Amino acid sequence: MDSPIIEKVLQFIFSNFQHPKDRRIGVEIETIFFDNQMRRLPVNPGDQMSSTELVDKLEKHQGRGVGSYSLEPGGQVEWASAPFVSLHDIQAQLDSHNKGLRSLCDSYKVFPLGFSLDPIYNPEKVKLINIKKYQLMNKRFCSTGKHGPWMMRNTASVQVNIDMTSEKDGESMAYVADCLQPFGFLLFSNSPFLKGSPAENRNLRLEIWNDTDSPRCGNLFDHGIIKHQNLIYSFVEHILSVPAIFILDNFLKTRAFGGTLGEWLKSLYNDRTLSDKHIQSALRQIFTHIRFKSVLEVRGSDRPPFGYELAPAAFWCGLLTAENVREELRERVSCWSNIERKSLNAAALRLDLSQKGPEGKTCGQWLKIIADCALRGLEERKRFLKIKSETVFLESFLESALDRAWTLKNQDLFSLESRDLGFFIRENYLKNF
Numbered sequence: 001m002d003s004p005i006i007e008k009v010l011q012f013i014f015s016n017f018q019h020p021k022d023r024r025i026g027v028e029i030e031t032i033f034f035d036n037q038m039r040r041l042p043v044n045p046g047d048q049m050s051s052t053e054l055v056d057k058l059e060k061h062q063g064r065g066v067g068s069y070s071l072e073p074g075g076q077v078e079w080a081s082a083p084f085v086s087l088h089d090i091q092a093q094l095d096s097h098n099k100g101l102r103s104l105c106d107s108y109k110v111f112p113l114g115f116s117l118d119p120i121y122n123p124e125k126v127k128l129i130n131i132k133k134y135q136l137m138n139k140r141f142c143s144t145g146k147h148g149p150w151m152m153r154n155t156a157s158v159q160v161n162i163d164m165t166s167e168k169d170g171e172s173m174a175y176v177a178d179c180l181q182p183f184g185f186l187l188f189s190n191s192p193f194l195k196g197s198p199a200e201n202r203n204l205r206l207e208i209w210n211d212t213d214s215p216r217c218g219n220l221f222d223h224g225i226i227k228h229q230n231l232i233y234s235f236v237e238h239i240l241s242v243p244a245i246f247i248l249d250n251f252l253k254t255r256a257f258g259g260t261l262g263e264w265l266k267s268l269y270n271d272r273t274l275s276d277k278h279i280q281s282a283l284r285q286i287f288t289h290i291r292f293k294s295v296l297e298v299r300g301s302d303r304p305p306f307g308y309e310l311a312p313a314a315f316w317c318g319l320l321t322a323e324n325v326r327e328e329l330r331e332r333v334s335c336w337s338n339i340e341r342k343s344l345n346a347a348a349l350r351l352d353l354s355q356k357g358p359e360g361k362t363c364g365q366w367l368k369i370i371a372d373c374a375l376r377g378l379e380e381r382k383r384f385l386k387i388k389s390e391t392v393f394l395e396s397f398l399e400s401a402l403d404r405a406w407t408l409k410n411q412d413l414f415s416l417e418s419r420d421l422g423f424f425i426r427e428n429y430l431k432n433f
Contacts, residue, residue, distance in 0.1 A: 005265050009236045012279045013170075016294040018163040021385060023321060024083035025163075026295070027090055027313050030076045030156035030303055032113045038422035040121050041110060043075030043129040049108050051075035052129070057108075062100045067093050073134040074126045074153030077112075083161065086387045087310055087317065094309060115410075116156050116205050116302030119193030119421060123149035132254045136246045144213040151212045155205050156303040158188075158312045161295045162321060167232060170296055172330055173320040174235075175228035177290045178220040179333040179341065180319065181300045182348035183370050186363060187401060188312055189351055190302040192410035196421050199407060201351040205302050209287070210349070215242045217287045221341055228330065232292060239286045240265065248281055261285060296320075304397070305406055311397035314390055318377030319370070322384070325377035329370075333358075351405050364403070371398050 018024065033041040033051055041051045055069045055077055070078045079097050081090045105111050113119075118126070128134055134152070141148025164170035191204040209217055216239075220226075225234045240262030247257040247264045250273070257264055261282045268274035283293050289300045298320075301312035320326055336344075340358040347355040353364030361369075375391055375398075382389045400406070414424055 005240065005262060005269055006233070006236050008269065008274060009240070009265070009279055009282070010232065012276055012283075013232060013236070013292045013294060014164075014167060015276075016163060018165055020165050020323075022085065023163045023165060024085055025087060025090065025313060025317055025321075026081050026083040026161040027310065028078055028080045028159040028161070029094075029309050030072055030078045030158070032074075032076050032115070032118055032154075032156050033110050034113055034425075036109045036111065036426070038120070038426065040118065040126060041075055042127055043071060043073070044127060049110055051077055054104065054108070054110065057104055058100065061104060062097065065093070066096045066100065071129055072152075072156075073128050073131075073137070074123070075129065076156050083163070085385060087313055087390045087393055088388055090313070091310055091393070112306075113156075113425070114303070114305045115190055115192065117191035117194065117199075117208075118154040119425065120196050121154065122195060123153040126153040128152065133246045136254070136256055140243075140245050141212055144215075145211040147208040147211045148213065150208045155191075155208060157205065157299065158301040158303055158309065160298045160301070160313045160316045161293075162298070162316070163295055170292065171228045171231040172326060173296050174220065174231055174290050174292070176326055176330050176333060177296075177298050177316065177320060178225075179336065180329070180370060181219060181289050181298075182344045183363070183367055184298075184300045184312070184315065185348040186351065186353065186405060187315070187367060187371075188301040188304060189405040189407040190304055190410075192407045192414070193421060198411045198414065200411070201408065203349050203351055203407070206300075207349055209289075213287070216285065217289075219289055219345055221338075221345065223288070226338060226341075228334070235292055239282065242286065244282075245285050248278060252277060302407075308397045308400075310393040314378060314393035315371075315374045317381065317390065318374035318394065320377075322377030322380035324380055325373050329373060351408055353403070367402060371402055 035041060035049060042048060043051050045052055051071060055071055058069050067079050067081045072078055081093050084090050128138055138152060185203055185206045189203050192199055194204055223238050225231055240260065242261050244257045244259060244261045244264050246254045249255050265274060265278060265282060268278055291297050298316045304311055336358045344357050347363055353362060355363045357363045357366045374394060378390045417424055
């Protein structure tokens with residue numbers, strides 16, 4: 001790809017550098033909704049309460065300062081925080097959001113599901129939102145992997161957005177995150193049921209994403225981006241080679257396109273019409289577990305149980321934004337061989353902490369090491385930023401999930417109760433919200 005296009009994309013990615021003490025964090029939390037009869041809320045309005053109507057009511061009910069709302073293609077509701085330096089400020093926004101959401105859920109007899117995968121419905125039973133870009137996405141994913149419809153309609157996750165302070169800072173964070181992402185997959189797994197049956201030890205949301213569209217999904221490692229040096233440049237080179245799902249025309253309307261993202265951006269550059277909106281649209285068509293926009297986005301966490309929504313943000317903040325802890329980890333993971341990293345990425349698909357990881361240690365041993373690093377990193381943030389300790393957002397989650405993922409814990413509880421799955425969910429999760 002021509003270097004001017006690469007430079008334009010890099011310029012966009014580097015446009016939001018912050019001073020280290022002003023580095024902000026944002027979270028995006030996706031949630032699937034059911035009504036009290038255990039019917040999935042459809043995305044489009046009709047005879048049943050829809051998630052489109054729910055978002056409209058949330059926006060009108062909540063007012064300003066409570067974050068923002070959007071819809072995923074199958075009707076999953078996404079709440080996004082404003083960016084803040086401290087996770088305590090995000091929690092305050094989240095509390096306000098949840099207060100208003102509870103009121104609406106009580107009024108309309110609906111409830112949010114505290115899982116990352118629809119436990120009952122097949123994707124064939126879930127209609128897509130009537131938006132062209134998602135229709136084009138669905139068409140592509142039906143031909144690029146086995147699980148695209150599952151990803152679009154039936155999954156929910158948490159994304160953590162982190163400001164960069166420099167190119168070097170962004171590359172170091174992305175490299176460490178890509179190396180450690182398998183442990184995040186194991187720790188935050190929360191997809192216990194599929195089509196009404198237990199998932200056993202399958203890490204289902206990761207399994208689904210890994211078989212959706214290989215050129216634009218997966219780890220950076222899967223695309224030959226295996227070192228921290230020049231990582232962002234290599235990331236941009238890769239995305240420009242990926243087929244476009246859709247493009248924006250001269251009126252910023254969505255339409256189909258038969259070439260790569262790079263070919264589209266080059267045509268705009270040659271016409272002198274290339275803008276930040278075009279570049280942003282291209283970057284948002286890449287779904288690697290770690291990706292760059294004008295921030296670093298870490299995308300690997302399942303949607304956690306209620307009360308633990310900020311645990312993934314605390315985990316990654318402790319590992320990536322505390323410079324001493326991050327550089328300690330970077331030096332260590334840079335010694336891992338490609339064979340070790342490939343094996344570790346594969347191990348994350350199965351919830352078995354006895355599997356061997358790098359350096360001859362088990363995945364369970366590594367999880368404890370990395371959890372300790374995350375907590376140390378949060379304490380480093382406390383001292384550096386002079387903020388209240390953020391360990392409160394991670395410690396209780398680690399006590400619950402470090403030895404046994406929520407995917408397995410939920411199945412354990414279900415097997416003890418031996419009840420209908422719908423009844424089990426209403427009894428154990430509706431009351432917890």
